[in-house]
Amino acid sequence: MTVPRIGAAAAWRDAARELLSRGTPPEHVTWGDDAMARGLFDETPASVQPSEIRVHRSFVSVANSVVWHNDPQRFSRLYHMLWRLQSQPWLIGDRGDPAMAKLRAMEKNVHRCQHKMKAFVRFREIGEPAAPRRSFAAWFEPTHHTVEPTARFFQRRFGDMDWRILTPDVSVFCEGGTLRFDTDRPKPDLPDDAHEDLWVTYFRNIFNPARLKVQAMQSEMPKKYWKNMPEAASIPELISTAPARARAMAQAAPTLPPARMAQVQAMQRRNLSSWGGPISDLPAAIHSCSRCPLHVAATQAVPGEGPTTADLVIVGEQPGDQEDLRGKPFVGPAGQVFDEAAKRAGLDRSTVYITNAVKHFKFVPRGKRRIHQRPNVSEIEHCAWWLDAELKLVSPRLVLAMGTVAAKALTGSEANVSNRRGTVERGRLGSAVLITYHPSYILRLSDKAKRKQAMADLQDDLRLAVQEAEDLDGPNRPDH
Numbered sequence: 001m002t003v004p005r006i007g008a009a010a011a012w013r014d015a016a017r018e019l020l021s022r023g024t025p026p027e028h029v030t031w032g033d034d035a036m037a038r039g040l041f042d043e044t045p046a047s048v049q050p051s052e053i054r055v056h057r058s059f060v061s062v063a064n065s066v067v068w069h070n071d072p073q074r075f076s077r078l079y080h081m082l083w084r085l086q087s088q089p090w091l092i093g094d095r096g097d098p099a100m101a102k103l104r105a106m107e108k109n110v111h112r113c114q115h116k117m118k119a120f121v122r123f124r125e126i127g128e129p130a131a132p133r134r135s136f137a138a139w140f141e142p143t144h145h146t147v148e149p150t151a152r153f154f155q156r157r158f159g160d161m162d163w164r165i166l167t168p169d170v171s172v173f174c175e176g177g178t179l180r181f182d183t184d185r186p187k188p189d190l191p192d193d194a195h196e197d198l199w200v201t202y203f204r205n206i207f208n209p210a211r212l213k214v215q216a217m218q219s220e221m222p223k224k225y226w227k228n229m230p231e232a233a234s235i236p237e238l239i240s241t242a243p244a245r246a247r248a249m250a251q252a253a254p255t256l257p258p259a260r261m262a263q264v265q266a267m268q269r270r271n272l273s274s275w276g277g278p279i280s281d282l283p284a285a286i287h288s289c290s291r292c293p294l295h296v297a298a299t300q301a302v303p304g305e306g307p308t309t310a311d312l313v314i315v316g317e318q319p320g321d322q323e324d325l326r327g328k329p330f331v332g333p334a335g336q337v338f339d340e341a342a343k344r345a346g347l348d349r350s351t352v353y354i355t356n357a358v359k360h361f362k363f364v365p366r367g368k369r370r371i372h373q374r375p376n377v378s379e380i381e382h383c384a385w386w387l388d389a390e391l392k393l394v395s396p397r398l399v400l401a402m403g404t405v406a407a408k409a410l411t412g413s414e415a416n417v418s419n420r421r422g423t424v425e426r427g428r429l430g431s432a433v434l435i436t437y438h439p440s441y442i443l444r445l446s447d448k449a450k451r452k453q454a455m456a457d458l459q460d461d462l463r464l465a466v467q468e469a470e471d472l473d474g475p476n477r478p479d480h
């Protein structure tokens with residue numbers, strides 16, 4: 001059975017399918033590429049009924065690579081395996097089967113060869129200066145027959161120019177965006193490339209003598225490719241001078257960071273510091289916040305609300321749709337659940353300071369609706385700047401964290417709130433933090449009994465918060 005060098009994958013597939021449907025066992029087929037033609041196929045009488053051919057998707061993928069391997073037995077190995085798979089389909093995943101393992105190893109070799117081709121082909125410009133499209137040519141000597149399966153990569157990369165890659169085996173030409181393959185082209189005499197110096201300079205610059213690992217470098221860039229790569233001529237010299245250069249680098253004074261680094265450091269210092277204005281300025285400062293991208297889509301930042309002398313601070317997640325529009329915390333559906341629970345727990349909302357861990361509404365638009373998105377850790381940590389300022393200025397006896405985001409912002413821990421609720425933890429800044437459910441969590445519970453229980457738990461926790469805030473010794477509150 002002869003498989004042509006060009007289009008080998010499709011040709012082998014068609015032939016194998018045909019042989020299989022005729023019930024031709026592997027030992028009755030001699031495979032070869034178009035250099036060694038002996039076609040048993042044509043001599044086999046078509047007496048066998050076409051049977052149902054089973055081909056696992058993963059085998060198709062292995063075969064599509066292995067057909068490009070340089071092993072002369074590749075087609076035969078593949079057909080043997082295809083034949084066995086018909087009655088033993090599990091072999092496809094059997095790592096202990098030597099024939100399957102061999103095919104997997106061959107697949108790997110081909111992939112590696114394709115990778116090398118993508119990395120080490122070096123084009124030289126060959127077209128006329130006045131030509132409408134620029135033309136490039138490269139000479140390359142791949143280990144396997146990888147020109148054809150790799151050609152599309154170059155076609156995508158260099159769509160606006162004509163190019164060709166010539167090899168001792170199959171060569172590829174891309175003209176006007178169309179690929180064409182040919183065989184047995186002689187090695188061309190290619191001009192030196194004007195960009196060659198650039199390659200060399202680039203390579204010399206990225207070469208770090210302090211990190212030289214000759215073996216690793218040669219396994220990544222095998223010596224057989226060097227002769228067609230302009231930059232490779234520098235390698236022996238770079239290797240031999242590396243130790244001296246590395247010593248010189250170690251002895252040299254450290255380089256100073258660029259000027260831009262000073263700006264970055266200043267920004268980091270600002271972010272690590274805390275807000276330092278008087279309490280009366282805090283709402284306005286929060287209002288004008290643009291410290292993270294959330295401010296772009298939101299209507300406004302929503303600062304906390306309530307007496308700044310409160311013993312209890314209640315922290316939610318972030319403003320919702322209603323809060324974003326009205327500029328006040330907990331005035332939408334979650335606010336109604338909170339108000340109801342507070343009423344039942346005997347908590348007067350006007351006596352507490354109520355705020356959120358994140359000050360801007362984070363959402364994605366869907367039609368006319370804005371769908372709430374939970375803030376990520378970086379947004380929570382960034383916005384803790386404002387929460388910390390609020391806590392410092394109010395300096396309550398107790399902080400009530402409603403939900404995971406508030407608990408994360410206040411304690412640094414994202415652990416499950418269901419396991420923590422009703423307990424008092426130590427906050428990041430030393431304050432006492434009582435954990436409870438977020439009212440939205442209760443709203444989302446579809447099971448009536450569970451919703452009722454969660455509402456009762458929230459009430460209990462609010463009741464506990466009022467008591468604890470009365471009982472606990474508060475931190476220093478200078479102007480209380």
Ligand code: URA
Nearest residue numbers: 316317318320329330
């Ligand atoms: N959810 C919150 O966490 N805060 C609000 O202000 C509204 C809904």
